[in-house]
Structure formats: structure tokens, C-alpha cells
Amino acid sequence: MTTTTLLIADDDRLVLATLAEGLRRAGYAVLEAADGDEAIRLACDHTPDLAILDMRMPGRDGLAVARWLCAHTDCPFLFLSAYGDSEVVDKAVQAGALGYLVKPLDVQQILPSVEAALSRGRELRALLEEEAQLSAALRLGREISMAVGILMAREGLDEQAAFERLRAQARAQRRRLSLLASELVRTAGNPSEPALRG
Numbered sequence: 001m002t003t004t005t006l007l008i009a010d011d012d013r014l015v016l017a018t019l020a021e022g023l024r025r026a027g028y029a030v031l032e033a034a035d036g037d038e039a040i041r042l043a044c045d046h047t048p049d050l051a052i053l054d055m056r057m058p059g060r061d062g063l064a065v066a067r068w069l070c071a072h073t074d075c076p077f078l079f080l081s082a083y084g085d086s087e088v089v090d091k092a093v094q095a096g097a098l099g100y101l102v103k104p105l106d107v108q109q110i111l112p113s114v115e116a117a118l119s120r121g122r123e124l125r126a127l128l129e130e131e132a133q134l135s136a137a138l139r140l141g142r143e144i145s146m147a148v149g150i151l152m153a154r155e156g157l158d159e160q161a162a163f164e165r166l167r168a169q170a171r172a173q174r175r176r177l178s179l180l181a182s183e184l185v186r187t188a189g190n191p192s193e194p195a196l197r198g
Contacts, residue, residue: 036053047073
């Protein structure tokens with residue numbers, strides 16, 4: 001079984017050490033960062049399953065790290081702060097945080113929040129993968145439809161005949177239908193290119 005890796009960023013060394021040790025005892029692998037830049041370096045070098053970010057750190061704060069994580073990774077994050085005012089919580093929600101923890105922290109009490117964020121993060125990753133697969137399928141379907149349309153227009157075929165011609169050519173060339181369709185669409189603007197080779 002793979003160990004779940006948490007990235008913790010907090011400029012308060014005592015909070016960082018206490019939280020890291022408690023989470024290690026709970027069975028997690030923990031990466032520790034004393035500032036936002038170090039958190040980003042660790043996120044680049046490792047693939048944390050969840051980041052727990054202090055909202056207020058000198059230099060690059062937790063919000064800046066969260067924006068970087070959103071732009072460059074699929075790592076979900078929780079924020080922690082000594083401040084529980086609504087403005088800070090609103091900023092956390094707008095940044096996409098899966099939760100907000102208020103210091104001082106008791107590791108045993110935050111474990112359910114950590115587990116819930118990890119679970120939600122897995123769900124979000126699965127949704128992103130599914131969306132990417134659907135987008136690829138739609139793009140390929142669109143290209144095949146466009147290639148069929150090009151053949152219909154160029155060669156006076158009906159839709160079924162154009163599709164069969166495309167499919168037969170793909171088989172003859174031992175190529176995937178989607179690749180042949182992409183090539184036909186890409187070269188459609190060049191009248192010197194044959195509709196299909198061979």
C-alpha cells in the first residue's frame with residue numbers, strides 16, 4: 001500500500017514540527033516547508049496527495065502557494081491560520097481550499113478533516129481524468145466527422161459511403177481511423193493533397 005504524502009507549510013517552526021510529528025504518527029509521510037517558496041520546491045520534487053498551508057507566511061503566503069498548486073498540479077489543499085474571521089475564510093474558499101483549520105491545532109481532531117480532503121481530492125482527480133478522456137473522445141469524434149464531411153464534399157459521396165471509404169483506407173494503411181481523419185482535416189486546405197493516399 002502506498003503511503004499518503006502530506007505537504008505542510010508554516011513559518012511557525014513549533015507548529016510545523018508538532019503538526020508534522022503528529023501526522024507522521026497517524027501514518028502519513030510528511031514534507032515540511034518553513035515558507036511558501038520551499039513548499040513550491042517540495043511540490044515540484046515530490047507529488048504530495050494534500051497540502052496544508054498556513055495562510056500568512058512571510059514572502060509567498062499560503063494563498064500564493066495555493067494559486068501555484070492550482071496552476072501547476074492537481075494537489076488539493078487545506079488552509080490553516082490563527083485567524084478565523086470571515087474575510088480570511090472567504091479568501092480560502094475562493095482559492096479552492098477543501099477546508100480551513102484554525103490554530104491551535106490538535107492533530108487527533110484534524111484527522112477527519114485531512115481524510116475528508118484526501119477523499120475529495122481523489123474524487124476531483126478522477127473527475128479531471130474523466131473530463132480529459134471525454135474531451136479527447138469528442139475531439140477525435142469531431143475530426144472523424146469533419147473528415148467524412150470533407151470526403152462527401154470532395155468526392156460526392158453520401159455520409160455512410162464517405163465513412164466506409166475512410167475506414168477502409170485506415171485498415172489498408174494499418175492506421176488508426178482517428179489519425180487518418182486528423183491528417184485529412186489538417187491537409188484539407190491544400191487542394192494539391194489527395195483526399196486519401198493510396
